[in-house]
Amino acid sequence: MVTAKIEINDESVEAQLGERLLAVARRNTSHIGFFCDGNGLCTMCECKILSGADQLNEPTDIEQVWLTDARMADGYRLGCQAALRGVGPIQVLTRAEEMRRQLDAVLNPPAGTTAISNVRPLLSTIAAVNWQHIGRWPANLIHAIKRLGFVAVLLPTTDDKLMAADTIRITRRLLAKNDSCLPAAPAKKTDLPD
Ligand code: FES
Structure with missing residues (x-):
């Protein structure tokens, strides 16, 4: 087995040549979405x-149908389509984590920034993602129905147990690792200088 050098969301993870990014991320409990x-x-x-x-x-034909040219030009790929053809190094930021960080910067602005200034990147990502869905419709849906059939488009999960187990593992790890999606608690009175 040939291992690849890859970082997902700033963490080195274990990966093999030929694997898809989504499989690597799920196995390593990286923060990634995989609703379908x-x-x-x-x-x-x-x-x-x-x-x-x-x-x-x-990029596969599926990515060509679902991703806008602008997103692909910005370096975006679908984790379930992008496969390791070389041993790296590769650095990946999942959209789920990118948006979590953008939200965190709004709720807990780093020093020298404000919530207002930090909201712009988050809104821009939300707009780009929504435009991607709307702008590619209905070609993306027609392509999916031709490829998978109508029933599989409505019920795409192939392994319910694994899907549920991975979702729970990733969510638990995310919550354990980072509770910063909540606004920072106000300093206790005893923490304040006299
Ligand atoms: S998990 Fe890749 S498109 Fe849904």
């Missing part, structure tokens, strides 16, 4: 390839 269970229907597994894009396969 990797069937190329939801785009929740979308990832930004920060470096090492040449270590991945070419």
